[in-house]
Amino acid sequence: MTAENSDVPLRGSVDLSQLIKKDEPAAPAPQAQGAAPAPIEVTEQSLQELAQTSAQVPVVIVFLSSASPASKELVERMRTTVASYNGAFVLATCDIDTQASVAGAFQIQSVPTVMALIAARPAPLFQGNAEDEQIRSVLDQVLEIAKQNGVTGRVGAAPEQAPGPPEPEPLPPLHQEAYEAIEREDYPAAIDAYDRALRENPKDADARAGRAQVALMERSRLADLDAVRADAADKPDDVDAQMAVADLDVMGGQVEDAFARLIDTVRVSSGPEREQLRVRLLELFDVVGGDDPRVIQARQALAAALF
Numbered sequence: 001m002t003a004e005n006s007d008v009p010l011r012g013s014v015d016l017s018q019l020i021k022k023d024e025p026a027a028p029a030p031q032a033q034g035a036a037p038a039p040i041e042v043t044e045q046s047l048q049e050l051a052q053t054s055a056q057v058p059v060v061i062v063f064l065s066s067a068s069p070a071s072k073e074l075v076e077r078m079r080t081t082v083a084s085y086n087g088a089f090v091l092a093t094c095d096i097d098t099q100a101s102v103a104g105a106f107q108i109q110s111v112p113t114v115m116a117l118i119a120a121r122p123a124p125l126f127q128g129n130a131e132d133e134q135i136r137s138v139l140d141q142v143l144e145i146a147k148q149n150g151v152t153g154r155v156g157a158a159p160e161q162a163p164g165p166p167e168p169e170p171l172p173p174l175h176q177e178a179y180e181a182i183e184r185e186d187y188p189a190a191i192d193a194y195d196r197a198l199r200e201n202p203k204d205a206d207a208r209a210g211r212a213q214v215a216l217m218e219r220s221r222l223a224d225l226d227a228v229r230a231d232a233a234d235k236p237d238d239v240d241a242q243m244a245v246a247d248l249d250v251m252g253g254q255v256e257d258a259f260a261r262l263i264d265t266v267r268v269s270s271g272p273e274r275e276q277l278r279v280r281l282l283e284l285f286d287v288v289g290g291d292d293p294r295v296i297q298a299r300q301a302l303a304a305a306l307f
Contacts, residue, residue, distance in 0.1 A: 037083075039075065042094035042102055050092060054117035056153035058146045059090045060125070060139070063106065063113040065097055070129045071112040078114070081135050087155035088143060107225065107252030116142050119149045124253035172197065178210060187218035212286035220247045239265060239273045243280050250284055258284060259298035266305045278306065 042050065042061055050059050062078055064071030075093055082091045096103040096111060106115060106122060114125040123145070125138050146152065150166070171179060174197040181190035194211035197204055225248055232241040242265045249258035259281070266277045281302055285295045 037079075037091075039079065040090065040092040042092050043099055044102060046092075047102060050090070050117060051120040053090055054151065055119050056151060057088070057090050057155055058142050058151055059092055059117040060142070061092045061094055061106075061115050061117065063094045063096055063103060063108045063111055063115065065111045066095055067097065068111055074112045074114075074129050077132060078135065081132060081139065085139065085143075089139065090155060104225075107248060109225070109252075114138075118142065118146050119151050121149075122253070174200070175207065175210070178207075178214070182214060187214050187221075190214045191218065209286045209289070212283040215283065216247055216250065216287055219244075220251050223248060237268070239269060239276060243277070246280070246284065250287060255288055255292075255294050259294065259301070263298065263301050263305050266302065274306070278302070 039062070040046065040050065050061075053059055060078070060082060062071070062075050064075060078091060082089045094102055094106075096108055110127055112129065113127045114130075116123045116125055123142070125142070126134070130138075170176075174193045178190040178193035178197070181187070181193060191211055191214055194207045194214065197207040198211070201207070223244065228241075228244045228248055232238070232245040235241045242261055246258035246262050249255070249261070262277055262281050262284075266274055266281075269277060281298070285299065288295050290296075
């Protein structure tokens, strides 16, 4: 996604909300109005705190390489631009050379790459060394998406000025069971809890979406991106190989690419393989969200491919 045509997607990426402690939301660090403080360094240890912070203030992360002059130049311009928003963002950086596991979790393929965390949901913003006007346009979109999701705090705001998050409604028992399983990374147990919730109420849209999200995480958590893509390139007619790439594309926010790949495979498939592709597409539609324009368009294309 480039800054010129970015449409900040909040859904369709890995949900990090399980990193947020429900009873102890992290407060944004103090920051002087208009200042350009050093970015926060993202590590496996600091990621949880940043996920918590993103429930109040959107976090902008620049993924960089210490060996890349373009990365360093972009960070300096991002510091200045973010500071001009007077505390509306927290800026962080992640060096892929020293934090390979974090970069892998976000499916970073090149640097510099800029992403946002909004209520613990990653949103790809742009790749490359964008112009200042393009950066500002993308940040304006992030603020609008954050507002829609109740993330309206500011860094350094007095406690009485910063709107507190609303008290969450208690989860239904099976949803709570699934949530607790996700927290301990027991994804099969979470899927089982959602399956039981769906047997109780087949119209439970939250359970269906949750199951699809967790199933995607379970399928993809040990995948090697380069190996998966190479396998799919070597086996263009292999349904499993194409579905594996589509999973990783959705995880990384490349939703249109994932849908197009599977729909193209549907067109040249038949029998059980075609049904397998149809079911996987429906699951990915649930991950991204049924009201997302990309899903609406892909449903129409899938219907045309099937009939």
